[in-house]
Amino acid sequence: MARRNGAPEVxxxxxxxxxxxxLIFFLVTTTIETDAGxxxxxxxxxxPEEDVVIKQKNIFTVNINKNGQLLVEDELTExxxxxxxxxxxxxxxxxxxxxxxxxxxCKGKRxxxxxxxxxxxxxxxxxxxxxxxxxxxxxxxxxxGAYNDLRNREAQRLYKQDFTDLEAxxxxxxxxxxxxxxxxxxxxxxxxxxxxxxxxxxxxxxx
Amino acid sequence: MSKFKKKKDGELPAVSTASLPDIxxxxxxxxxxxxxxxxxxxxxxxxxxxxxxxxxLEKKDRVIYIFVGKPTKEYENVYGTESxxxxxxxFADVKAVGDYILxxxxxxxxxxxxxxxxxxxxxxxxxxxxxxxxxxxxxKVNALKVNYTTYEGDAFNNLQ
Numbered sequence: 001m002a003r004r005n006g007a008p009e010v011x012x013x014x015x016x017x018x019x020x021x022x023l024i025f026f027l028v029t030t031t032i033e034t035d036a037g038x039x040x041x042x043x044x045x046x047x048p049e050e051d052v053v054i055k056q057k058n059i060f061t062v063n064i065n066k067n068g069q070l071l072v073e074d075e076l077t078e079x080x081x082x083x084x085x086x087x088x089x090x091x092x093x094x095x096x097x098x099x100x101x102x103x104x105x106c107k108g109k110r111x112x113x114x115x116x117x118x119x120x121x122x123x124x125x126x127x128x129x130x131x132x133x134x135x136x137x138x139x140x141x142x143x144x145g146a147y148n149d150l151r152n153r154e155a156q157r158l159y160k161q162d163f164t165d166l167e168a169x170x171x172x173x174x175x176x177x178x179x180x181x182x183x184x185x186x187x188x189x190x191x192x193x194x195x196x197x198x199x200x201x202x203x204x205x206x207x
Numbered sequence: 208m209s210k211f212k213k214k215k216d217g218e219l220p221a222v223s224t225a226s227l228p229d230i231x232x233x234x235x236x237x238x239x240x241x242x243x244x245x246x247x248x249x250x251x252x253x254x255x256x257x258x259x260x261x262x263x264l265e266k267k268d269r270v271i272y273i274f275v276g277k278p279t280k281e282y283e284n285v286y287g288t289e290s291x292x293x294x295x296x297x298f299a300d301v302k303a304v305g306d307y308i309l310x311x312x313x314x315x316x317x318x319x320x321x322x323x324x325x326x327x328x329x330x331x332x333x334x335x336x337x338x339x340x341x342x343x344x345x346x347k348v349n350a351l352k353v354n355y356t357t358y359e360g361d362a363f364n365n366l367q
Contacts, residue, residue, distance in 0.1 A: 012228075015228045016224075016227050016228040016231055019228055019231040019232050020231055021320065022235050023231055023234055023235045026235065026238035026239055026242055027238055029242060029315055030241065030242045032236055034263060035263070035264040035270070035274065035326065035356055036261040036262060036263045036356070036357065036359060037255075037258070037262070037264070037326065037327075037354045037355045037356035037357045038258055038260065038261060038262075038354065038355045038357060039260055039262050039324075039352070039353075040351075040353050040354070040355065041351050041352060041353075042342055042345060042346050042350075042351040042353060043346070044212070044346065044349070044351060045346045045347060045349070064335075068366070079363070079366065080363065082358075127335045127339075128335065129334065129335060129336030129339065130335070130336065131335040132331070132332065132333075132334065132335070133256065133329050133330070133331055133332070133333040133334065133335060133338060134256040134331035134332070134365035134366070135365065135366070136338070137256040137257075137258055137331070137337050137355060137362070137365060138256070138258075138359060138362040138363065138365045138366065139355075140258075140355065141258040141259060141362040142362065144260040145259065145260045148260055165264075166231050167222055168262075171263075171265065173265055173266070181215050197220075200342075
């Protein structure tokens with residue numbers, strides 16, 4: 001009779017196979033989710049305390065009809081021209097030099113008929129109930145893009161950096177706290193120069 | 208005559224595969240830890256539109272999801288082909304959105320309740336009417352921070 005010393009060793013040769021099997025299962029089921037999108041703020045439900053009077057020239061109206069056509073400032077416009085038009089409007093800086101609303105960093109046409117100052121300029125977006133969501137997102141994307149382009153320009157001028165990079169670094173949870181303070185200041189300064197005023201509610205107008 | 212043959216010169220020794228399981232286990236653990244199991248099955252068609260000016264949704268625990276789109280094939284008979292809202296695992300009416308947001312908000316810890324974002328995952332073929340209704344509901348419950356979840360890509364691809 002053969003002598004046994006202890007329990008026989010388990011053959012571990014198939015361990016790799018089992019591990020591979022599990023590995024392949026997890027490889028297949030994994031979806032590394034990359035959720036990203038356009039951040040927007042909705043207007044609060046309560047109307048503001050006092051009625052703010054906004055000059056018609058400071059409002060940039062964008063209407064989307066149910067066929068996805070755009071009416072920008074009462075003109076039929078192609079979607080690809082929207083960004084340039086919005087930038088022209090925001091960057092206009094129409095207030096006369098010397099007036100309190102004068103914009104010293106604007107590089108626009110300084111047309112007295114268009115917006116006075118980027119901080120006053122409002123984009124008003126209206127859409128039909130039958131507008132396709134994809135068109136709406138494209139329009140939103142172009143309008144946010146117009147703001148980002150202008151902000152990038154100012155950030156390049158002031159900090160030699162793109163605003164979108166600054167903001168991404170500020171929002172990144174891995175950025176150390178010490179840098180965040182500095183970034184916050186920069187981000188807020190640029191946001192102050194071109195505040196995002198994108199209204200989707202009814203805007204009362206008055207000449 | 209020697210009993211043991213000498214190894215031929217030039218023959219390569221076999222590569223040891225003993226550490227293979229270790230390597231595989233390492234990979235396995237990596238994928239096990241990064242895997243996020245889907246917590247809700249999507250019952251609507253959900254092809255998101257493209258956009259370029261996007262921001263990442265960093266913290267998953269601060270996000271409430273709302274899905275909108277046409278019911279998929281298997282639900283078509285019951286729910287029709289019009290765009291529907293899906294909250295968690297169920298199809299829901301627009302009026303239920305507010306309650307859903309409040310319920311989800313109550314589940315989160317107190318310090319997170321004010322920084323929640325609502326992620327709208329909307330199929331690109333949905334109509335804006337439904338989205339406007341959802342937005343109205345969100346405004347009613349003061350959930351003002353929304354994120355239109357999109358894929359990264361040229362926005363003009365949406366038009367086709």
